[in-house]
Amino acid sequence: AQCSLAWMHYEGQGVEQDNQQAFEWLESAAEQRNSLAQMRLGVLYMKGHGTPKDTAKAEECYKQAFSQALADASQKDAEAQYALGWMHEYGLGKVQQDSKQAIEYYQRAAQHGHIAAQQAWHKLQLAQLAQLAQLLQQAAADRDDAARAATRRALRELVSAAPTAE
Numbered sequence: 604a605q606c607s608l609a610w611m612h613y614e615g616q617g618v619e620q621d622n623q624q625a626f627e628w629l630e631s632a633a634e635q636r637n638s639l640a641q642m643r644l645g646v647l648y649m650k651g652h653g654t655p656k657d658t659a660k661a662e663e664c665y666k667q668a669f670s671q672a673l674a675d676a677s678q679k680d681a682e683a684q685y686a687l688g689w690m691h692e693y694g695l696g697k698v699q700q701d702s703k704q705a706i707e708y709y710q711r712a713a714q715h716g717h718i719a720a721q722q723a724w725h726k727l728q729l730a731q732l733a734q735l736a737q738l739l740q741q742a743a744a745d746r747d748d749a750a751r752a753a754t755r756r757a758l759r760e761l762v763s764a765a766p767t768a769e
Contacts, residue, residue: 605632606640613643613652626653633664638675638686641668645695665696676708681715684708688723702727732758 609628612621626647632640645664648657669690675683688708694700706727712720735758742750 606637606643609640610643622653636671638668638672638683641671642686642689642695665690669696669698679715681712681717681720684712685717685720688712688720692727
């Protein structure tokens with residue numbers, strides 16, 4: 604709840620936008636080993652919102668978030684899986700940027716009803732579809748049958764993994 608309240612203050616959703624309040628709430632939630640709060644606290648340190656900018660502290664928050672999220676995700680914690688997806692999408696903490704890994708974590712969280720993970724999952728899949736469409740167009744323009752076949756296979760795999768409306 605503290606993490607949600609903090610982000611409401613950060614984004615000004617239903618309350619007055621207040622980076623200092625966001626920082627304080629996130630700090631409190633992070634002390635309770637909330638991986639999403641640790642990650643978001645890192646964002647505030649990185650941007651200098653509600654606190655002086657401190658990239659070393661931001662990196663430490665990301666590392667703590669990653670370690671905590673791994674532990675929590677193994678227990679099927681949707682919030683932790685979302686946090687891991689976010690860290691992989693943007694290359695935060697101990698991880699390299701990896702869209703494929705981000706999609707996997709977002710998918711796990713989305714399957715547990717995590718709305719933000721569902722949105723992130725869709726966004727990354729759409730980006731991949733756009734890339735595949737460009738590759739297919741280029742392969743067609745180059746009259747490269749092998750490239751067209753490989754792109755079509757990748758497109759089928761992506762579409763088969765896509766979430767379905769219930």
